[in-house]
Amino acid sequence: MDIISHLTRTVTPAVLGDDNNPAKKSLLEQFYAIFAARLADNDTYNRFANDNIARDDQGFYDRVWTDGSHRDQISRELAAKHNVDATAARGLVAMAAPLAFHEIKSLAGTTPVPQFLNDNLSSYQHHIPAWAADVVPAGMVVGAPAGERISDTVSTAPLVREEEKSGSFMKALLPIIGLIILGALAWALLRGCQDNPEPVATPVVTEEVATEEQTVVASTIEPASLMLATGEANTLYACRMNVGDEALQTTVMGALSNAFGAEADKCRADVDDNFANDMPAAAQLSSILPIFQNVADASMIIKGDQITVNAPDQAALDQLVADLQAAAPGMTVVAEGPLDLQGEIDNSLVAADTAINNLGENPDPRDVARALSLQVINFELDKAIIPDVNKPYLDRAAKIITEVPNMELMIIGHTDSQASNAYNMDLSQQRANAVKDYLVSKGVDASKLSTKGMGETDPVATNATEQGRFRNRRIEFTVYDESMATEDNNGISLTAGNEGDIDMNNDIDADMNMPDPDLNPLDNNNDDVLPDGDDPSKGTALDPNAQ
Template sequence: MDIINHLTRTVSPAVLGDDSSPAKQNLLEQFYAIFAARLSDQETYDRFGHENIARDDQKFYDRVWTDDTHRDQIARELAAKHNVDQTAARGLIAMAAPLAFHEIKSLAGNTPVPQFLNDNLNSYQHHIPAWASTVLPAGMLAAAPAGERISDTVSTAPLQHEEEKQGSFMKALLPIIGLIILGALAWALLRGCQDNPEPVATPVVTEQQANNDNEQVAVASDVEAASLSIATGENNELYACRMNVGDETLQTNVMDALTSAFGDEANKCRADVDDNFAVDMPAAAQLATILPIVKNVPNASMIIKGDNITVNALDAAALEQLVADLQAAAPAMTVQAEGPLDLQGEIDDSLAAADAAMMNLGENPDPRDVARALSIQVINFELDKAIIPDVNKAFLDRAAKIMAEVPDLNLMIVGHTDSQASNAYNMELSQERAESVKDYLVSQGIDASKLSTKGMGETEPVADNSTEQGRFRNRRIEFIVNDQDVNATDDTVISNNALGSDTASDDGTVMDPDLNPLDNNNDDLLPDGDDATQGTALDPTN
């Protein structure tokens, strides 16, 4: 996990605004490494770890480094290194600290922040400058050969390790530096097995030697935070619902809370239950209180992930009240209103995240992990068109090379739209877009028999269609593992595992999948026009 890159993409734009000069970007990047190293110290973290830190709390930096001389040194050194005014540097640091703290907590999920940062030390250690040894816990600095850059930056001129001009000062520091280097070398030897990051989809394994024999103990690493995303409709009904959880116990707990709040409508909630997700959710205990609050606001949306709750609503006053009510109901959570849609930023971030997930799958990846990595990308088709943008082709080219090496890969490409057209039109458009993605992957060497398609139109929203942000999330391409052999002459075959149970008529026509063929209703995913025995209306439970 590249913590510095994540903070640079998420925090720096919020701190710098329009003034995104390379010098200030590089200053913040180096500060993130120093900041992360400081938070990795358990004693430091315990001072504020259980506080509800506001994102605009510029005094938070003073609580991380309580020593005035340390704070002054950090601002002075970073300002001098990056040719930034020292007062401006101090202001940037104070703004960045609480935002970076929230992002790191979100990345850590249910793993304690100090443990998470120590487990991922190799992702930011080399960004830490040598002078920072006096403001950090011992063992944070990595030994680097002379002349090597200390920090990777977005600048075209890499940061170089520079010797101090005051020779006497450096001579006084030599014994300390020698001890630091020896300690860092020992640390590097102990953590040598972690130089190459493990695949995202595979738990990181640490090997320990026990009793001087070859027995290895596998220790599971961090997993992605469990999440719940819901939206209400015009009549306060459950309009959309998704959850990503680590086990069935958490799924049951969340479903019980949803059923208590929304009744039978909770059954439409789709769950991805996989050990890549956490088995607990910080907000789970408050769901019985949280969900009724959201239900009472029509056309509202809520995303719970880690210790963050992000909400939106069609009415500004209702949104402000929703944030206040949820914060009162869950004081340990950070509740915030969703910001305006940054279309290009969303696209860029999604492609970067998808590319990282795909490239870190490792050897013999699980097809479900491949599907998740592919689904991260945003394919921003032009209005009423099914032509893949060039920016996505570059990612799909790289992904195809990896997909071709997965022998048991069998995926369904599912197209979705928002509700801003007729259902019939959206169904056709979503099918065309799914087929466009399939055709492109086939052109890059993927066996066509390993890919199938389905257009879902507007029938499976993941967000409310009344807001710009919600419509954006609903317009998507998803990849789903298809456990059923795909008929090469019929791209619309759907696997039992992917979207429901499927049947075929005597003439070979594939009918709509019934989500639960054992119950007494026909909750098909599509209108039943292709299945005369089931009428022509869209099932009301869908």
């Protein structure tokens, strides 16, 4: 079994998408060998052998190498060796780790993964660099003889070499026997491919070409997700969902309404075929939501087959994890770890880079907004100066906005709640303006951009935890397109950006020269003379921030 060739064929396209950078491909190839060597250690593997690892769990990489200095060494050395930016290198290996893990488990079948990897050590050992001796089990780094290359033949059995016996009759038959064995292996492989579907992480196969070879491309479908936060007295503080169709939206909204009543109307949904139209936890939401609702200032992210929760109180958090796991035994329930600020920034930039690379020619404005909103623009405290690390991504954004006709974006600034409402509103507007000014300086027509500061009024997470406040401090891109506008009980619907969420109040901003009626009575924004549930004047006074 040539493990590296298999992972290069299946995982690399899923990580890189349309990015055909040879240096990144080579970097991933070497990482697969280091990763396999690490998983060959029983103690390492047993730490998560019984966990249900999501394929998009970028935190899994941190659980394979719990020593941060080792993770830093891996990304630093790989970046230097392959001439790739260190931040990009870290993001690539974090994205590749869970996908490679699933592929290796699939290849191992019923054989324990460490045993499988040790049995097939010769198929990847020659890819492990000497510097990796510090980050893999002892004895894994052994130089292969110069010029020797392990066979690319795919087999689930270990590679075996037999010495020839000089002068024997068998020596003459060995070439013939070898051909027979190779033919049998090829037949077995062909049958295996026919009888067994490709693993989920394997890219979708495109049309055949004249050489009868097949080209693979990465699937762009993201798992459906639901992100919730509670406030005091079991209220719904924030709610976003990303779903693939209206049927799933209806299912999730029904469960939210049963748990939170009219407050469920706060939930914003991005319904788009970029997301899956099924959610493993959907059938269990009736059990999950009441448990979550009973914990004040808590957060919960349901994505794929994993539920990640957080709460300000450790005892309440531990109980929440235990109760949710009991209510949803088919899901993996984990407590959110401490905020890794640099890791979050690095991963966001890699995700944005991948999304931008996958936009193609003449992209849908909604996809552009999503891609640009993936990046974390980590402004310094109380400042509105764009960090240098974000400028290359904004440069690419400027080029896209300039080249695509009729693309008009709104840039929205958000803050956490750690200041006065007025101060946060002003700061968020300054930051949105800073992004617009930068894009205009790069050639974007100013008329194609508008801005809005939302302050702390439109949270996506609880402000009671460090992780939640980090998520709430954000810049989001949205796009308004009359052809996509729909009238419902909340009025006009805007399509927008951050990871596909509907990212702004359902009120059309005055900067867009449209009326600003109260389209969502429960949006915590008294922006007109119509009654708001949060408006003590019951519509008799205007919001001082209204335009």
